[in-house]
Amino acid sequence: MSQSSDGTTLLPALTGRRWPAGRVTGASGQHGQTAAKRVQFTSRLLPYLFLAPQLAIIFTFFYWPSAQAIHSSFYLEDPFGFGSTFVGLGNYTDVLKSGEYLGIARFTAIFTALVTFFALSIGLLLAVKADGVIRGNAAYKTLLIWVYAIAPPVAGLIGMMFFDQHIGPIVELARWFGWEIKVGLNYGDTAFAMIVVSVWKQIPYNFIFFLSGLQGIPVSVREAAAIDCRSELRRFWTVILPLLAPTAFFLLIINITYSLFDTFGVIDVMVKDKAANNPITLVYKVYMDGFRGNDLGGSSAQSVILMLVVFVLTIFQFRFIERRVHYN
């Protein structure tokens, strides 16, 4: 999308400035577009130097902690830091044999599927509707987008207030239908509230991307479809949605990642200091075991398992779903 066009325009601009140690190949010199894409450096170290800041960040915040996690997942750590014992795959077998862990894994899967599905479909619905609005559409868009500016813990707090026993409007509404919502006490009710708040928080993000995706569909293509097909719904399924597929695919990955990891703040606010029988996701379990239970080894093993799950999921998505996606 926008990144690729940025990339191609950036290079000519840079080469035009003539890097001190760089040299542009090709007969047309620094103003050839094709030549500008192939930049060779006189020094072999220079490209690595340019990459260094990014690599440093990735290394410090991803590879190193990952390596640490893998390392400590094979050890039983003393809770007070007085040493560790090598236990091999013991942490892993403990985790995978635990019925509690498997229950949380099941809940995480359901939670992720529901949050992803509702966040995507509601975001898409709103984008389609906002795209059709002609008068005052800027106001609508701003109102829909700004929930995204709220930090996850704050969203969690606001969400909690929606579900508050005394002042929560959603609780009030449910009471009308004879449903007594007890967040924090009832497993199902807490799960419901967690899903609702997580979806609510993610909708604006999906909305922005779907809206820009919709606006990227040429008007004339829509008009041609309007002449070719009477039913608006059918037009949406046969023309608009296939053209939105790249956006939807991107969002699918982002939303799954969001549901798995970024909902941490929401969950934390909802279940912190509550009775133990509350739904949590795998990420929260990692945090609980590691930082509350001080079981660093077991927590690390869970992190590694989670890492593998994401790894497999990503490969699966790119191999099987992306094939069906049409890129322009």
Added chain:
Amino acid sequence: MAAIDIAEVSKIYAGGVEAVKSVSIDIEDGEFIVLVGPSGCGKSTLLRMVAGLETVSKGTVKIGTRIVNEVDPAERDIAMVFQNYALYPHMTVYENLAYGLKNRKTPKTEIDARVTDAARMLEIEPYLDRKPRALSGGQRQRVAMGRAIVRKPAAFLFDEPLSNLDAKLRVSMRGEIKRLQKRLGTTSLYVTHDQLEAMTLADRLVVLNGGRIEQIGRPLDVYHAPASTFVASFIGSPAMNLVKGSLEGGSLHIGTHAIELGYPAPAQGRVTVGLRAEDLRPAAIGDETLVFRVDYVEELGAQRLVHGMVEDQALTVALAPEAPLADVLAITISTERLHFFSAETGKRLYRQKVGAAPAHREIVNVEPAL
């Protein structure tokens, strides 16, 4: 196939901008009508109102016997060809052609037959399984035409379909559109800003300016008897020379030059005089002459365009390439070939029809259809 009747149609946008001002065009069944005018003249808006992509603010649009003002675009029995082709990028060429038919519940065998037929006609058979992005601009335009043809609609609407093509392709596609339209006999409404395209394609052309019709007529009638200075300067290349002059008695004065008309002047006093560059020629002995100072010359091969001044007024003369050039030329024009326009309104001043006019110049006297 159907006639299209556009009756006093206006388009008023929110904010009060009137893009189309009470336009009426009666299009006969099978006719090829070209809407031509500069950008912003409302030609596309008018076309889109016929297509149903814009609402009609005032007036009625009738396709066949049906008033279609409130009819959905898909129900109007029209097909449109867009400037940027507007092909569905995720469908193959075949699917692009079949899409409109499929949505109309056409039987599969019928779809297949029609698509194959259209593909053969447009010579796009080898590309039927390709996606549009694998096609060149000309091929895409053919597919867009094919999408219109397979539907067998009552009318084709073309919105500047050739302006994204290079000059050479544009000429050949122009010919093809004309050929196809003649063969299919489908009523067509075609929008362009290119006067050459308008002249070559149209059965009748409609010159629009500022949302109003300046003139409707057959291309040659419009060319030979433009109804206003706007039409005169828009139709024909190079544009018609328009100079200030005055009619006194039976003679025309341009600056200090006086030319005897030889027929009754259509008006008296100040007028705008129109002279086609190709009607001007070097003066022979005994002609009324204009003294023409040459500024510069454009060589076009088949002719040369000489730009210069007659006293303080600019003039362009189209001369044969073998005509001798000098800094100052004596040029002349047959008085039958002069066009007169009101100096105030720019409207054409029509000559009295007199029997004395020579037969081969009768075209000068043809009244435009307006």
